[in-house]
Amino acid sequence: MHRIVGAVVPLFAAIAAFLCAAIILLFLGTNPWDGFTALVDGAFGDVNSLSQTAVRATPLLLVGAGISISFRASVINIGGEGQIVAGALLSTVVALQLPDVPRPMLIPTVMVAGFLGGAFWGAIPGVLKAYASVNEILSTIMLNIVAVQFLNYMLRSPLIDPREIEAGTRIPQTERLSDNAALPTLIDGTRLHLGVPIAIAAAVIAYIVLWRTPLGFRLRAVGFSPDAAKAAGIPVKRSIVAALALSGAMSGLAGAILVFGSEGQRLITDGTSAGFTGSAGFNGIVAALFGGLHPLWTIPSSFLFGGLLTGATSLQRVLQVPASMAVALNGIVVIFVVSSDRFRSRVNTALAARRQFSSATSDEPVDDGTDDAAMAASS
Amino acid sequence: MSKRNKSLWRLLAVLLALVLVAAACGNDDDAADTPSDAADNANDTADTADDDMADEEMSDEEMAAMDDDEMDDDEMADGEMADGEMADGEMSDEEMAAMGDLSVAIVAPSAVDDLAFTQSMIDAVAALGIEPQVTPGTFIIEEAATALRGYAEDGVDVIIAHGTQYGGSLEEIAPDFPDTTFIWGTATDTMDLPNVFAYAPAADQGGYVNGIIAGALTESGIIGVVGPVEAGDAVAYINGFEAGALAGGATEVNIVYTGSFGDVALAAETATAHIANGADILTGSAQMVVGAVGVAASNDVLWFGTQANQTELAPDLVVASQVYHWEVVLEQMLEQRANGTLGGEAFLLTLENGGLVVEFNDGFDLPDDVRAAADAAIAGIIDGSIDTGA
Amino acid sequence: MSDFFTVSVLVATLASGIRLATPYLLAALGETIGQRSGVLNLGVDGVMLLGAFFAHWTALETGNLWLAVVVGLFTGLVMGVVYAIITVYFKAEQGISGIGIFLFGLGFSDLMFEVKVGTPKFTTQLPPVEIPLLSDIPRVGEALFSHSLLTYTAFLLVPAVAWLLHRTTFGMNIRAVGENPQAADSLGVSVNAVRVKTILIGNTMAGLAGAALVLEAKVFQPNLTQGLGFIAVALVYFGAWRSPFVMAGALLYGLVQATVIQWKVLGIISRQFSDIAAMAPAVLTVVALIVLAGRVQAPRALTKPFERH
The missing domain is CATH 3.40.50.2300 (Response regulator)
Known part of the structure; x- marks a missing residue:
């Protein structure tokens, strides 16, 4: 019974968010039905909007999958914004250095660069937490600020498009990056690009790493009980660093995909991080929560929230309802999901279940057995 | 058994959420017509008349x-015939x-x-x-x-x-x-x-004219500028303003780019710092300048606007605004x-083609000689005898 | 550089730093009380935005600034009720639920602004109150004793919060609940009641911080706070959960910002490096966190929901 109640949480949160949206729309003098129609049409109405939604969902998925990883190790990573920026910066620098490398090599190279950039930026709070007991929630937030200011500096001085200096307009953007690094479009005439399958693959790999490898086992063990993990000979500190580095790496990959899958094929800022990331670092948290902090469930969940973002833009376009409504709805979803009993009890039962296991990575604990079914269902 | 159950429920939950979403668009399932439908909707609301x-x-x-x-x-001709009534506008x-x-x-x-x-x-x-x-x-x-x-x-x-x-x-x-x-x-x-x-x-042209007026009006000789990110037409405006103000009699034009288009508080504090540093005239560009205009209003410091007529923000203190007539x-x-x-x-x-207009605030009593200098500057820019330096 | 060290510029910088520090201080003091009882509220920024918008709207509609302040407080209180339900009743993960509050506040204040106000409109400003005698002290008086009532309130709250936490029974309970809720519970202290109270106080102060920010700027804009609330949370760590140190942190932050602005005005910082300068406070905070981490113990029950065993 308890489990059944818990399982309807996403539905409950969705209904609550829809009700809130309906109230807000009524309040704005818009017929909620028309509003939802416009929103859904804009998000899922045709091939174009579906691919647009998939593209918007990509960074949410990566950030969300990353957050799922760190959460399993009991580390809360709110540094998605900064890690996206770090990944974007490093991959951009690499692309600027290697414009002539052929495409089959350059794309993997810049993706790896993004991955490493994010990993580096994620590892910093990891090291600080593991070796200096600095609270990671705070350090990740602070590093978000540092990253975006560093981005501003880089785009205004060393990396700025020489044409911008010549023209005197000085828009903080790089020159157009090599076409060889551009993520190819999968369906002609749409925005659907290679970044989408890359992200899905990364989420699946994240799942495999977490539940099918010794590293994943260590991370989860540390998350369930650092003391027990230590007693079992698991390097707790290194595991914490690894959790944040991996989590950051996923966000960094999102940064690279944002740059090389963008319409403009360049890195550009408006002085805030949201101007570049579209707040994916925060919205990814929403997607991850809605997906039960599970990398695989984050796939449909981020698609839904990508749809909310795309739909909100079209809602604004068609009915002049401010797109900021989507941001408020995201907040409401987070509030409902985290308030739900399942979130807590799930961790607790997992905790209790896990304590009974002492070793062996092949053990599939009771609570996570669902993941096999999830795999089967999604494949 | 319980594993299956839970997984099933979770899958159902997500599916139901998706169904809910799909249901919301039930009346609109013909994807082929979607673009024009949306456009229709848009026009209906935007343009009921x-x-x-x-x-x-x-x-x-x-x-x-x-x-x-x-x-x-052909199509244009069609449109023209259909919409003779449009002509009843301007x-x-x-x-x-x-x-x-x-x-x-x-x-x-x-x-x-x-x-x-x-x-x-x-x-x-x-x-x-x-x-x-x-x-x-x-x-x-x-x-x-x-x-x-x-x-x-x-x-x-x-x-x-x-x-x-x-x-x-x-x-x-x-x-x-x-x-x-x-x-x-x-x-x-x-x-x-x-x-x-x-x-x-x-934007340097109107900036220059604003600068000329500011240079003539300043008593301390110091003028403060609050800019956003150093990019785009803000740079042109500010460079033109600086050149004009120095040509018009100001001794010092302090330019600060706050680095943000949105930080009103930072713009306000920057304006305060300018005033503390002796500035008796301020100007600035981009949407966060409202913060600075507020400070100007509190301190009875004159303000020069750009992009749109900002007179209504501070009716007594806005001397002139460079207005874009796109x-x-x-x-x-x-x-x-x-x-x-x-x-x-x-x-x-440009000032010449009327795309830029320096709009003076009638509520501000601008001395005749200063107005004349401004008009001369406008004429000079139009005939090319004045270089705004941008 | 020499221009900076003139009395009038220094005085102006000091005054500006104090003004800038006010919203940080109000929000951080509220957060301090909450964290002392073991509750982390990352949603401060969102609450500030809501408080700021509703205060601004009230001031525009009624012209009554004090009513606007009250509305700001009340907005914070309402969000406090929400947050108390989430974290105390539902025992939600605090780090993440705060992000929910933040996103809601960011989106909803923006939405309301676009619908109800839209265009930048000025309210009147909270008038500076000159403190008799003190404000007559040449130079220094001008910088220190000619601020709005909310600024004085913020600084007067510093000893008040210290007194509350260390000299009252309620404060003792707060600290007990934050350090060892089980023990407090066994001594008959209602952990949940204490936490609900601190959350309400903290959020109300965040709402006030928003009101202070918007009434000083006189004008609202979407995302007015620009992440200020997150810095306020960091300042609590920075200040090691002690109100005087939190104040020192807020002042440092305000003064660094004010100094950077002055240096830009005086042309001391070249424009190229202004972004690097903007990084300084965040880097400074991280460094402070590292330095303090080994030396100061956070409330032991911080972020941990209370479960009676």
Whole structure:
């Protein structure tokens, strides 16, 4: 019974968010039905909007999958914004250095660069937490600020498009990056690009790493009980660093995909991080929560929230309802999901279940057995 | 058993959520018509007065979209016939009516009524008798790209990308919609795309005139400037202002770029710092300057505006505002579009062509000699005898 | 550089730093009380935005600034009720639920602004109150004793919060609940009641911080706070959960910002490096966190929901 109640949480949160949206729309003098129609049409109405939604969902998925990883190790990573920026910066620098490398090599190279950039930026709070007991929630937030200011500096001085200096307009953007690094479009005439399958693959790999490898086992063990993990000979500190580095790496990959899958094929800022990331670092948290902090469930969940973002833009376009409504709805979803009993009890039962296991990575604990079914269902 | 159960429920939950979403669009399942439907909706709400017109126009457009043909003269003629009533606005001649028939959309970075950059463009389109669809507040560049593409798919004829930062996206989008005219600014080149027009204000010109007046009015000789990010037309305005103020008698023009388009508090504190440093006149550019105008008002310090007429923010203290009359160049672009030229030209707003106007605040008692100096500067810039240094 | 060390510029910088520090201080003091009872509220920024918007709207509609302040407080209180339900009743993960509050506040204040106000409109400003005698002290008086009532309130709250935490039974309970809720519970202290109270106080102060920010700027804009609330949370760590140190942190932050602005005005910082300068406070905070981490113990029950065993 308890489990059944818990399982309807996403539905409950969705209904609550829809009700809130309906109230807000009524309040704005818009017929909620028309509003939802416009929103859904804009998000899922045709091939174009579906691919647009998939593209918007990509960074949410990566950030969300990353957050799922760190959460399993009991580390809360709110540094998605900064890690996206770090990944974007490093991959951009690499692309600027290697414009002539052929495409089959350059794309993997810049993706790896993004991955490493994010990993580096994620590892910093990891090291600080593991070796200096600095609270990671705070350090990740602070590093978000540092990253975006560093981005501003880089785009205004060393990396700025020489044409911008010549023209005197000085828009903080790089020159157009090599076409060889551009993520190819999968369906002609749409925005659907290679970044989408890359992200899905990364989420699946994240799942495999977490539940099918010794590293994943260590991370989860540390998350369930650092003391027990230590007693079992698991390097707790290194595991914490690894959790944040991996989590950051996923966000960094999102940064690279944002740059090389963008319409403009360049890195550009408006002085805030949201101007570049579209707040994916925060919205990814929403997607991850809605997906039960599970990398695989984050796939449909981020698609839904990508749809909310795309739909909100079209809602604004068609009915002049401010797109900021989507941001408020995201907040409401987070509030409902985290308030739900399942979130807590799930961790607790997992905790209790896990304590009974002492070793062996092949053990599939009771609570996570669902993941096999999830795999089967999604494949 | 319990494992299965839970997994099943979770799957169901997500599915149900998706169904809920799908149900919301139950009445609208024909994907093929979607773009025109959306456009119809848009026009209905945006433009209820011209409902009939909108419908006819849409049907034409639908045809055009389906045939994937270039907009040809025939269609324009159709439109013209159908919408004689458009001419009852400010437009009188037939060609104008055809121009008014074009559907126009604007994608802009700040709020519709920001009393600055975005509002000035919406006012300009309205001044041509066209009610545009607007997506404001798209400071996220990819979001702007989504909106631009969305309008193009909806079959909007003319899409104004009102932000220099949208150029990179436009470079990719415009070639995908060869029948759509994109108007991009502020920018001085069309990126060699045949369906892109570009526009830019020579903001240094009005800046120079503002500077001349400020230089004449300052008693301390010190003038403070509050800029956003050092980019775009803010730089042109501020450089022109500096040159004018120094030529007009100021001894020191302190320029601060706060690094933010949005931080009102920072702009306010910067203005306060200018005043503490002896500035008795302030100016600034971009939407966060309202913070600085507020400080000017509290301290009885004179203010010079740009982008839009900012007199209403501080009726006693705004001396003059450089106002962008985008409609001057927009009209030319829309005319060309109506005549079948989809793009390929860059336009400059200047004092000479009336795209830039220095609007004086009647509520401020400007000494005659200063006014004369300002007029002389305007004349000098127009005839080329004054170099604004930008 | 020499221009900076003139009395009038230094005085102006000091005054500006104090003004800038006010919203940080109000929000951080509220957060301090909450964290002392073991509750982390990352949603401060969102609550500030809501408080700022509703205060601004009230001031525009009624012209009554004090009513606006009250509305700001009340907005914070309402959000406090929400947050108390989430974290105390539902025992939600605090780090993440705060992000929910933040996103809601960011989106909803923006939405309301676009619908109800839209265009930048000025309210009147809270008038500076000159403290008799003190404000007559040449130079220093001008910098220190000619501020709005909310600024004085913020600084007067510093000893008040210290007194509350260390000299009252309620404060003792707060600290007990934050350090060892089980023990407090066994001594008959209602952990949940204490936490609900601290959450309400903390959020109300965040709402007030928003009101202070918007009434000083006189004008609202979407995302007015620009992440200020997150810095306020960091300042609590920075100040090691002690109100005087939190104040020192807020002042440092305000003064660094004010100094950077002055240096830009005087042309001391070249424009190229202004972004690097903007990084300084965040880097400074991280460094402070590292330095303090080994030396100061956070409330032991911080972020841990209370479960009676």
